[in-house]
Amino acid sequence: MAPDIPKSIRQWNVTAKDGRDGFNVLKYSEQPMPEVGDSQVLVKLHAASLNYRDLIIPLGQYPFDTAPNVVPGSDGAGTVVAVGKHVTRFKPGDKVVTLFSQQHIGGPLTPEGAASGLGGALDGTLRSFGAFSEQGLVRMPSNLSPAEASTLPCAGLTAWNALYGLSDNQVTAGQWVLTQGTGGVSIFALQFAKAAGARVIATTGSSEKVDVLKKLGADHVLNYKETPEWGAEAKKLTGGVGLDHIIEVAGPKSMAQSLAAIKISGVITIIGFVGGHTKDQPGFIDCLTNLCTARGILVGSRAQMEDMCRAIEANPDKLRPVVDKKTFRLEELKEAYEYQFSGKHFGKVCVEIS
Amino acid sequence: MAPDIPKSIRQWNVTAKDGRDGFNVLKYSEQPMPEVGDSQVLVKLHAASLNYRDLIIPLGQYPFDTAPNVVPGSDGAGTVVAVGKHVTRFKPGDKVVTLFSQQHIGGPLTPEGAASGLGGALDGTLRSFGAFSEQGLVRMPSNLSPAEASTLPCAGLTAWNALYGLSDNQVTAGQWVLTQGTGGVSIFALQFAKAAGARVIATTGSSEKVDVLKKLGADHVLNYKETPEWGAEAKKLTGGVGLDHIIEVAGPKSMAQSLAAIKISGVITIIGFVGGHTKDQPGFIDCLTNLCTARGILVGSRAQMEDMCRAIEANPDKLRPVVDKKTFRLEELKEAYEYQFSGKHFGKVCVEIS
């Protein structure tokens, strides 16, 4: 190992996930520098960004399995400082971003890929150094800061997959795309759709955010508090034809509106449920009556991430990731979680790792 | 018009759809021979087959618009007897089957295509002669009887679209496909899947039908009355990986099992709801937790129907449509509806039109 690599690292762990102690189950400690396996790359992490998923893992609300005492952090950007002897993809000095599903290299998601998420199944990015498989890293877009780049692995790639992941309905110029709110995936979807020449209807519950969404490129913004039947309204805005893509992040109540807005043969990508659950919910028969497709996705593949990074480099003005003005240091992780949990942010909440 | 074409035809009409008079709203009468437009083809119909949709239109339960006093019948097979002066696709003597969505020629379904269904939006096939757009007919597979061919436009094409309609998950040899019961779509899906080298798990509620399903090629048959948690059982039969395709015809209760059975990245095609509705139903969040796609479809396109007919001709032994042993004459239509409604049939109920 190179002489300038320290002997120890700083690291967070999720020490319990029964949800009884809130974010206090997050523990910060000094740990030995990880060994670098033959096919691994040691990365000095510079930044991570937070996702809704990161919050609900310590709260015990995450619906998938996670490893005990896991290092949290789904997203990360850093610099390669050492490589194992079999590594061919990277060399020290390379700037990299982590891939979320470490085993989802290309093609459709497999069970193996689904069980390889950073900060859940596998140790994540909220630490000063990490050893990752060389397969699980992607070159960082050269025009981004580490904090900006750290927003790509989850929020960015999920939005990209939503818009490009189904061969029969990849976003094209002229299509209509609906995004919901100002979470990370939604903002990326808005930006990717506009960069592709599509038209975007964005929803929000806050009149202050209307302008920001328009500045980001939204052609129309609907306030769902003022227009609870925004589904019909959105469809009207498309000339009665409906939306080609809806990025559904909010859950059953929102889904009923999405079904009212979707075009025949359109695709609703099911990303999240931040609006919570309810018993009185639309059922799958509505896919039949609306002749649409609903698709649940888990982030995306490395091949898609490489395509996305290339798009970002080629469109630096349109595709600059939106980072909240408030960033946190690694040791302030709990404050960062609380801030993200409060919903006061706009854009991604990032953690700078020195 | 050729001298051997009669001046009048026999025809059924759906005279009301408020559901108050059951199948008695179906009226039979003599009508003048339809005029043949410049781009139309006059077809002497030889057979039609019945679909669940045909039953619920007169009963007032069909969720889409239908034309007043429409001629029922979604499916038909016959012989061209005259063609309009602009017709190029057919000539008298050609054997044809009708296309269900008369305006769905190729590519994804559009609103225009969705509003062009025979026996609903447009006059259908339960009459002795009909004039159809030359665009809305397909050559009959040469190896089928008219009754057999008349099962293709709805049940056959819906199954084909379910298995082949999504580029990213077309059925291939070795995939696992689940079909439900012994309705027309389900039997066709079983046959198409087997002809493609896939493996099929069929469900049924009747122990007598197990053998017939196996004779049709099912690798495994699950009795959902004996195994109410058939979703988990089906997944186990695939080695724990799950089904690539599920043809969902039964509604919410069944859908919960389908979600338990589906593979990551698998596709559940939503075809029907013969098992009825229920409030306590799975919601779209289950697409996310199961990482699958749900797709509502309306039959399919002419391009798909031509592909399907070609497959049937190429595989005459494996892909012979299953027609119930009891057939009806055109004037016995109400009896045919009652018989289909009773659920006593196996395979498609056909009407022979002399």
Added chain:
Amino acid sequence: MAPDIPKSIRQWNVTAKDGRDGFNVLKYSEQPMPEVGDSQVLVKLHAASLNYRDLIIPLGQYPFDTAPNVVPGSDGAGTVVAVGKHVTRFKPGDKVVTLFSQQHIGGPLTPEGAASGLGGALDGTLRSFGAFSEQGLVRMPSNLSPAEASTLPCAGLTAWNALYGLSDNQVTAGQWVLTQGTGGVSIFALQFAKAAGARVIATTGSSEKVDVLKKLGADHVLNYKETPEWGAEAKKLTGGVGLDHIIEVAGPKSMAQSLAAIKISGVITIIGFVGGHTKDQPGFIDCLTNLCTARGILVGSRAQMEDMCRAIEANPDKLRPVVDKKTFRLEELKEAYEYQFSGKHFGKVCVEIS
């Protein structure tokens, strides 16, 4: 027929195609107003645009069959003035553009679609009025002039199909696209690629055109006279990876360079051969050694044309068709052909039809 529709029309015909009399085989005459079939739409044509194909049909160099004495003109834009009694898609007053392959509605091209080209197999647009199947027309983008719109059916749609016609390699933001010269298809491809967020390398043989191509959005312009090995140079510009899409219009010599420039898994769309033939040409083995795909296309489908028109309406600034500053009247058709043949134009040569 409405009282304001004249009894006669002005019309060009291609009276011979043995090539012995140059463009003099084009004859102009007054003809009776066409009858409007039951499924047809009568269109007052306002503009047509010329294509290379239109030139070589009277010269006897077109490699496909054409009808005797055909009305030339592959492209047209106009206003509906009357509709047949079975027409449902249009009404008088609608602005329309013609579809090139009148029978290519959606899905892959079929022999039937390939044999239905306007101005070749079927009577075209170089006349004051034409009766077209209602299936063979598309709504005109509302923001275009008739001359602009008349460039869409061939040049526009061919470029769109090249970039979007293969599910596995639809143009996305960040991809690299190479276009050749300043013909209609090439300029549209440049514009569509830029509107989709892609990067474009354009080639030209004329140093004066470099600036115009850059103004249209080209990221790089290569002069093939100065850089005969432009294939390697283009590949270098992509960082050594190669082009995702090449729109090949020039023939064997150019194709050798395209093969040197293409990316592994990239697609070269074969559109034309304006650079002429040569015996010493690359062969198909080069698809293997370069691990790429070559795809010959014939314009595109109505579904694709509708998508393209929607893209144009949504991106009025980026996707304005480039029309040559010199336009012609219908009676000046031979001059228009000579002008197009001279190669002095930039953008599409249009014929205004009063």
Added chain:
Amino acid sequence: MAPDIPKSIRQWNVTAKDGRDGFNVLKYSEQPMPEVGDSQVLVKLHAASLNYRDLIIPLGQYPFDTAPNVVPGSDGAGTVVAVGKHVTRFKPGDKVVTLFSQQHIGGPLTPEGAASGLGGALDGTLRSFGAFSEQGLVRMPSNLSPAEASTLPCAGLTAWNALYGLSDNQVTAGQWVLTQGTGGVSIFALQFAKAAGARVIATTGSSEKVDVLKKLGADHVLNYKETPEWGAEAKKLTGGVGLDHIIEVAGPKSMAQSLAAIKISGVITIIGFVGGHTKDQPGFIDCLTNLCTARGILVGSRAQMEDMCRAIEANPDKLRPVVDKKTFRLEELKEAYEYQFSGKHFGKVCVEIS
């Protein structure tokens, strides 16, 4: 390392590739047992099969780069005997087949994937033991012998990719597929096409092979010596429509016939050139005049190989690999190469490794 693993292995190397000494550049020696990296799997190889590529590497005719002194062998089947500490996909005792392009996991081929072929860029399978990345192995179909399984990585997967690798034209029941001769890829393509319900026209130059090809399922066999214009003849057999898929293995002369036989929108997959080169060859303009696609491929991805292995297990009767009746021992490798070179074999030439 487990006590029963020997200290040394037997191994072939390609000691030169200038082609001056024929197969004598293949050298056999004892070598130390390879170390097993953290992410590697040590495989006791039981069988390998030979490919045209393996022959031309020592002869200096292979058009891609190869590593100096490389261990030959593109294909292999064996048993896992030890795993590195980071390995999760396999455990000792697992039966495996090697993946040809060790870095082509899923999605389209990349430069990285193209440069990772076994027996060329990377050490191959003609040795008693090998250490492979856990990413570069696939579970062996349970119903095959090692020799049978060793035919899958190159010949099998290439055929599978040809038929399934392009989303817009995956082989379906009823399609027409043309295969050429009795090489490994061609026989697999015949078998896969028949298992999928397609129709197959096979060509051969030998009247004795007609019956064998029919026994393998070919619907028609054309002798290209008796019918030099077999392209037109094949098209006629399809009813004049043409072939959906042609697996082109023979080079320019054959390609001219393939172009005559292909359907509009059909795909010719360019696999090889066993018939040699010629200057007078069809050019890419023929993709335009025939409106078809030509696609060069390099074997396929791990995701495709897993799909293929699943298809083989599900269709054990139809998809049994055809192994030549003569097999060789590892030390007889040169004889095996000579035998394969002589062209006297039918089916794959396999090497049994004790």
